[in-house]
Amino acid sequence: MYSIGQLVKEFSVSRSTLLYYDKIGLLKPSGRSTANYRQYTQRDFDRMAQIATYKEAGLPLDSIAEILDSSNNEPSEILEKRLRHLNSEISRIRQQQQLIIRLLGKRSLLKTTKVMNKQQWVKILRASGMDDQAMRQWHIEFERDLPEVHSDFLESLGIDKKEIAEIKAFSQN
The missing domain is CATH 1.10.1660.10 (Multidrug-efflux Transporter Regulator; Chain: A; Domain 2)
Incomplete structure (x- = not known):
């Protein structure tokens, strides 16, 4: 006891x-x-x-x-709902990070916060030797294997919904 x-x-x-x-x-x-x-x-x-x-x-x-x-002790539905909520909350917080950085107008904050923007990501890819075709292939593979994660990643870079739709469209062709 x-x-x-x-x-x-x-x-x-x-x-x-x-x-x-x-x-x-x-x-x-x-x-x-x-x-x-x-x-x-x-x-x-x-x-x-x-x-x-x-x-x-x-x-x-x-x-x-x-x-x-x-009676069936099956938590999956409740846990999946919690996971969806967390994914949504993470996305919302990333958008707030990007907005606060823009409102402050201090691009230097990008180096000290856990945020990466599109320009930084492209710079890293180019520095690793990727050209436009290799980057396109990267998007195609990402979209094919993990479409939701691909969308989330693009959102995390601060890319607007219109450009994300364009990237996903060319990635599916």
Whole structure:
């Protein structure tokens, strides 16, 4: 049996977090000691480990409860939804980075932020010996193998949607 203190220490959560999980039914202790302290079994411990993993993945508590309490215990739909949300959020944040750099008007920030623009990327490709035909082939391969990642990468370079559409169109031909 595990005490609330042992779970607090093992999972780096607060006592009040565990009390809240108990209150909402996410993690109920399996028993009580003679002094009426909460006691957790190995099964409870394992459930808490799953909760911690799903929390680390950014899932809200109601989604975690849905996964853990479902009879088929199939988290893929919920996790795929979370992944789509993260992809969207990453894209939105990259666009904000590009906008802030443009608003500041300091191109020097491109060297100190985790942002690359189209000009920098083309410069790197040219420095590695790629001509226009080799770059076109690079786009064709990228589009064929990973079309969504290709789009995301082009967006991350600050390329507008019209130019991305043009690049993807010539990459598909």
